[in-house]
Amino acid sequence: MTSAAIPDIVISRLPVYLRALTRMLGDGQEVTSSKDLGEHLGISSAQIRKDLSHFGEFGKQGTGYQIRFLVDQLRRILKVEKEWDVALVGAGAIGHALAHYNGFRDRGFRISMIFDKDPSKIGTLINGFEVQNVSRLSDVIPQRGITLAMLAVPAEAAQAVANELIKAGVRGILSYAPINISVPEGIHVQQIDPVVHLQRITYYV
Amino acid sequence: MTSAAIPDIVISRLPVYLRALTRMLGDGQEVTSSKDLGEHLGISSAQIRKDLSHFGEFGKQGTGYQIRFLVDQLRRILKVEKEWDVALVGAGAIGHALAHYNGFRDRGFRISMIFDKDPSKIGTLINGFEVQNVSRLSDVIPQRGITLAMLAVPAEAAQAVANELIKAGVRGILSYAPINISVPEGIHVQQIDPVVHLQRITYYV
Secondary structure (H helix, E strand, O other): OOHHHOOHHHHHHHHHHHHHHHHHHHOOOOEEOHHHHHHHHOOOHHHHHHHHHOOOOOEEOOOEEEHHHHHHHHHHHOOOOOOEEEEEEOOOHHHHHHHHOOOOOOOOEEEEEEEEOOOOOOOOEEOOEEEEEHHHHHHHHHHHOOOEEEEOOOHHHHHHHHHHHHHOOOOEEEEOOOOOOOOOOOOEEEEOOHHHHHHHHHOOO | OOHHHOOHHHHHHHHHHHHHHHHHHHOOOOEEOHHHHHHHHOOOHHHHHHHHHOOOOOEEOOOEEEHHHHHHHHHHHOOOOOOEEEEEEOOOHHHHHHHHOOOOOOOOEEEEEEEEOOOOOOOOEEOOEEEEEHHHHHHHHHHHOOOEEEEOOOHHHHHHHHHHHHHOOOOEEEEOOOOOOOOOOOOEEEEOOHHHHHHHHHOOO
């Protein structure tokens, strides 16, 4: 398997391609080209062809890509042909927004449990899910075999909760806490911090 | 000016360095090294030295970086020595979370107006801000000279709202809508889509 050799920057673009292609499919489009997709995304067609070429031959010169086929392949590559159960830790404002977010649907993920440590939140329902005591995390997550989590706790708590999640079997964490989290080899962390993105804008503005 | 030649991937790491260094400073640390910072962030020290070398000489071999100085320089490079006023469009769950987010403080940004099109939301207060009718956007944003916006509207509305923002003078948009937005040359867009990040995790898990 050569997948370890594929640059992470290429991997980071695949979900964006998948999202755009899925939308084209939803709009009734059946075929696209790297030029068409590139114009839509503001990425060069050469870049798209090069990125996809890491994974095989997805289109024929001159006839473009069958969108349905490409979508299926990207879903397979990103391992989202099935739905992943995701544990959400933190039932504050960000946790609430995530629990109500309908953008997960049909894209490979569903939140299946919510934890918080605040007694006033534990036992309440958010979008149909009962908020559980975070102290139960180490029991419940292994029971359900959950390997993905979203972290929406304050910066100060993030590392400790991440450690617990990993001990419970979680191997991938999407963190909204504005702090770097240290994890052992083999655990994958992505971070969402609006300020990091805003600063990346102001550099250019 | 050679700034156009600096790879975007380098720029994308500067806010992460700034965040970590600011936290070190808050913890009372005064000096760091590329090794120390790299271990903290899971990035090689060579990478950090190389990234920073694009912008000048920030540390002396063997004595490390004066954190306060490096923080000031990074804030200047990213143009966050001052605070930017940001318009928020969309007062749904994500907009609410952003309006209440206290991670903006001291990092260069403050939300200074909130818009929505829902009559039941217009006129209500969110964290002290009155939600304004989105139809007023084209008047209010130029009046205040605002050039940055956050977009927390449904995918279907995102492009149209982005067009209006740009017409009103906005030059940078952080979008939470799970759709690609097309913008003219010179306008900078960053997107936050949790599914894109989750799929980047599942590829590796």
